[in-house]
Amino acid sequence: MESHSSDAEAENVRTHSSVSRWSPTKEQIDMLENLYKQGIRTPSTEQIQQITSRLRAYGHIEGKNVFYWFQNHKARQRQKLMKQQTIAYSNRFLRASHPICQNVACAPYCLQRSGFSFYPQQSKVLASGGISSTGPLGMQRMFDGMQSSEHPDCNREVLTLFPLHPTGILKEKTTHQVPSLASTSVVAVDEDGHLGNQPFFNFFTTEPRSRE
Amino acid sequence: MESHSSDAEAENVRTHSSVSRWSPTKEQIDMLENLYKQGIRTPSTEQIQQITSRLRAYGHIEGKNVFYWFQNHKARQRQKLMKQQTIAYSNRFLRASHPICQNVACAPYCLQRSGFSFYPQQSKVLASGGISSTGPLGMQRMFDGMQSSEHPDCNREVLTLFPLHPTGILKEKTTHQVPSLASTSVVAVDEDGHLGNQPFFNFFTTEPRSRE
DNA sequence: GCAAATTAATGATTTATTCAAG
């Protein structure tokens, strides 16, 4: 009824047959990261459409790619941050009795293999699929009431996506977010500050995708 | 573009303005449950489209509704089953020493609070928005390697969706599923026997949905 | 009987995991 009307636009890159997965170009990544830095976390359908259109100038791309990118980027940034927080946390414990300089050599068996190598540099280890035993786990349970800090000057619906000028407009938003809870004033906005929620699919143009 | 062409059929339910969420009719639910019973778990985009078209005869409905329905139904059936399994499991312990064989009554302190009241009937308590502290949790970690049993005679792509006559056609499918593993022959098709995976969004027709 | 008040279901979103291409 309306499937073959929109001309050719997503029919390029038929380079090597099945193009199993999107490979973002440097420009595309740059722009996406910029948007992320601007606070975009969960772009709405319209935003995705818009972003996709813009990024299409730098190479083949579909709405779902943008969607997934934000999804993954957000999640992985969070993981990264949580890992660091955890490191800091355990560090606090390690350096526990720490008046001014101290000598740390308090806990006898705790130095054994801790120091700063308890969580060495493994920055992921089990983050990539493989063992799938949830590993050390915990971690996310540790942070339950820290994800407030929402900054009300992003996710402006369809407007000012690319303009990237931090005009403080204070949208108020007044959704149903708990007004309190976010006691701490200006936290460095960098992790999970979303507040826009939209459908979550219906972007791209139903490409068959013969998978495998 | 195509919103006001197909006469009155999707324009009913305009009862109380914004209809924030889909309320399936009895017929729709019946048909969906039938499809589920037939083994459909994660319908492909085409299947969703098809199902949606059929169900539209009984009231307003969109692709995403069908998608969500299967998603939720599958998950909740699983939950239900798991709960029962858990009950059965603990029952096994409770009735441990009993009929002809074994006495098993080894673990003394394990009877303490299991029974069938460990996870009483609270079925939600905190499921409705409010505390959101992940509550009791657990449960799902208990069953990690039980979801095999896939039956290769459902999910027939686009065909035989509604005809509902169990003609054994054996599609072979040969995707990338492990060919073995499903040793047991005919398992009662009822819980999580999917094997078709598809995009997962891009169904419905991008209804604006002005949300709030 | 009926309508406000609760509670149970369940539709819709978001987040966490997992898989596998590159």
Added chain:
DNA sequence: CTTGAATAAATCATTAATTTGC
């Protein structure tokens, strides 16, 4: 080892049931 893609689990939010006071 990184990360795009896909799915499952957890949540949130609104509607339908059900209960309760009148």
